[in-house]
């Protein structure tokens with residue numbers, strides 16, 4: 001008989017800061033977290049003031065860079081330094097398409113953890129995930145990632161490998177990454193493809209339970225967010241995670257919503273458009289309940305509900 005997995009909960013104390021719209025890749029499943037036309041954020045007095053307002057209104061401890069590809073913002077180091085000096089923990093998602101020198105600068109600027117999005121270890125498999133079909137370019141992308149991952153290991157930097165599984169056709173590609181992570185003793189997580197609903201969930205179950213014959217030993221739930229990670233152990237004891245979405249809606253955001261919901265309420269995303277900061281609460285909708293100037297958000301019922309949920 002299988003033992004029940006342990007349930008761990010933590011309160012959401014993180015926001016996603018969408019620092020750029022740009023990215024050198026063209027992943028077929030990319031949703032750019034709901035926006036395709038945002039500014040590159042710069043660290044200046046206005047950014048600092050806005051971050052202070054948000055920190056004062058929420059129990060904010062962590063900022064996670066997203067986008068676009070965060071490192072496509074050439075001033076990412078300045079943002080990271082600024083946020084770190086406010087006492088915030090800074091983390092990033094990245095596809096690691098930068099030099100070792102830039103990597104060192106990003107680390108020195110205060111980024112504490114890197115979630116590397118890695119799609120494949122062969123150019124043939126990599127271009128299956130891309131709209132751009134160029135094998136030479138794909139080979140270079142993979143080489144850059146491997147170099148940065150090796151450097152991170154040497155420097156003992158906190159990294160995770162994330163790979164998206166959209167359908168069962170992705171299992172071979174994901175298994176290659178899993179084997180690479182296991183061999184190099186690096187944390188790895190399989191992510192569901194939000195745009196592919198149940199098909200992606202079924203594929204995740206297949207790789208973890210049928211192919212890897214792993215057993216779930218823990219679930220981590222983030223209160224105040226739809227984020228949930230299930231942790232598995234394979235037959236050799238190697239641990240890996242599966243990122244899932246759990247039911248978590250906000251009354252003030254979701255009541256009466258007719259969208260086909262892909263992500264539920266995940267958390268707060270902050271982005272900049274034409275020099276002004278906006279809060280995005282949903283990647284499927286853009287209306288006055290789900291997308292608003294930061295100033296409005298600070299007075300909103302949505303913020304009250306988020307804080308009430310976190311203080312329960």
Ligand code: SF4
Pocket residue numbers: 249250253254257258259260261262263264265282283284285290
């Ligand atoms: S689509 Fe957005 S607003 Fe609608 S239910 Fe889902 S999270 Fe809520």
